[in-house]
Amino acid sequence: MATIFSRIIAGEIPCYKVAEDDRHFAFLDINPVQPGHTLVVPKKEIDDIFDLSADEYADLQRFAHKVAHAVKGAIPCRKVAEAVIGLEVPHAHIHLIPINSEADVDFRKKAEVSAERMQEICNEIAAKF
Ligand code: AMP
16 A cells, blocks of 8 residues: 555645655655654655665755755754654655754654645745755
């Protein structure tokens, strides 16, 4: 069965898409730790990011690098944090989270962002990509 992220990539489940190329996809995390929290995903369905080949992993990071610059350009923040967790969704992904302090990366705390604001943020990041 396809993962939820494969279904998002296929357009079967809606998302706030910010960027795409032939092998990668980026969209806003639906339950963001901070406004602008973005997920970067390989289209190839694989659970553990470190089971990607070294080249696939490098290509994913290259795409994430471009997305991170778009996030930084769209969301005022000191840094864009990058994290890999992968305990919830068995489809490799990188979290990109705009932060001003270490405390801003706490996966136990979620930001409340309206659907309207999510769409605005999505458009702003997409425009910077
Ligand atoms: P983890 O697998 O632990 O790295 O966490 C998976 C992340 O995916 C969480 O931050 C979820 O909020 C996010 N997530 C799960 N389902 C969706 C969805 N349908 N759209 C966007 N983000 C999602």
